[in-house]
Amino acid sequence: MVAASKDAKVGSEMPPVRKKSYQRSLDETVFMADSIHNNDYTRGKGYAGALTSSYVLCGYMSELLVNFFGPSWLKGGQIALTFINGGVQQGDEITCRGVITERVEEKGGIRLNLDIWMEKGEGVKVAVGKASGIIKA
Amino acid sequence: MDMSKHIPWDSVIVGDTLGPIEYVVDKEAVEQYCDDWKDANPIYLEDSPFGGPVVPPAFRAGLDSFRLLATKFDSHATVGVKTEHEYINPAKIGKRLITTGKIADKYIKRGIEYVVIEYSMVDEDGVEIRRSVDHIALSVERVTDS
Numbered sequence: 001m002v003a004a005s006k007d008a009k010v011g012s013e014m015p016p017v018r019k020k021s022y023q024r025s026l027d028e029t030v031f032m033a034d035s036i037h038n039n040d041y042t043r044g045k046g047y048a049g050a051l052t053s054s055y056v057l058c059g060y061m062s063e064l065l066v067n068f069f070g071p072s073w074l075k076g077g078q079i080a081l082t083f084i085n086g087g088v089q090q091g092d093e094i095t096c097r098g099v100i101t102e103r104v105e106e107k108g109g110i111r112l113n114l115d116i117w118m119e120k121g122e123g124v125k126v127a128v129g130k131a132s133g134i135i136k137a
Numbered sequence: 138m139d140m141s142k143h144i145p146w147d148s149v150i151v152g153d154t155l156g157p158i159e160y161v162v163d164k165e166a167v168e169q170y171c172d173d174w175k176d177a178n179p180i181y182l183e184d185s186p187f188g189g190p191v192v193p194p195a196f197r198a199g200l201d202s203f204r205l206l207a208t209k210f211d212s213h214a215t216v217g218v219k220t221e222h223e224y225i226n227p228a229k230i231g232k233r234l235i236t237t238g239k240i241a242d243k244y245i246k247r248g249i250e251y252v253v254i255e256y257s258m259v260d261e262d263g264v265e266i267r268r269s270v271d272h273i274a275l276s277v278e279r280v281t282d283s
Contacts, residue, residue, distance in 0.1 A: 058222070063176045
């Protein structure tokens with residue numbers, strides 16, 4: 001595990017973020033019969049239950065990246081995520097992870113490119129993607 | 138071809154603009170975010186190098202595209218499948234944030250209809266906050282077998 005620094009090496013893993021998935025509206029809102037947030041509907045479509053919204057999962061991945069890059073993430077950070085494998089359900093234990101894949105020198109510092117992903121339960125990937133942020137020189 | 142029950146495919150016009158949507162993110166909304174996400178970073182709640190606490194960068198990231206779509210369509214059956222964000226500047230707590238977008242593309246893959254929403258956020262002073270692209274399935278119902 002490594003914190004973001006100008007010495008961070010390709011192949012180094014980021015400190016993971018672990019969470020119990022929670023979306024307030026899934027507890028507090030009654031969703032329409034064909035909403036992906038409706039338990040009966042999504043189970044009928046082969047999912048484990050109502051889907052947690054992508055913006056909630058994006059928030060968990062964001063914590064991973066803010067922890068790693070610090071405030072510099074908010075000026076120049078980039079993230080792209082694809083949601084796969086049936087998504088996340090309320091109460092799932094999830095882990096956000098990342099690994100440095102590339103270092104690119106650019107004006108003002110070094111951009112670290114990362115592979116990032118989210119696992120639930122026993123390691124099933126439910127989101128995969130790329131991110132990058134700048135380490136000041 | 139069948140279509141999404143709620144968003145007729147032919148009514149989705151690539152290039153159509155969406156929004157704006159506007160809201161103020163106040164201290165209470167940030168505290169709610171930090172509590173719901175269990176992410177009590179002091180740069181959101183106390184102070185930051187940007188001069189005071191800032192809005193969490195992922196606040197509504199990947200949600201505003203659905204809100205933009207909902208300005209023209211019944212989007213209740215949609216589901217996000219891809220989300221991309223570039224953070225330009227932190228948003229200051231208490232500022233009005235304005236998001237505008239457009240339908241950048243639409244496609245059908247494995248029988249599911251998708252729209253691509255490009256959108257960007259500025260604050261009330263015109264400071265650019267975030268640029269985003271989301272791919273949204275109109276529903277999980279297949280409209281074709283291929």
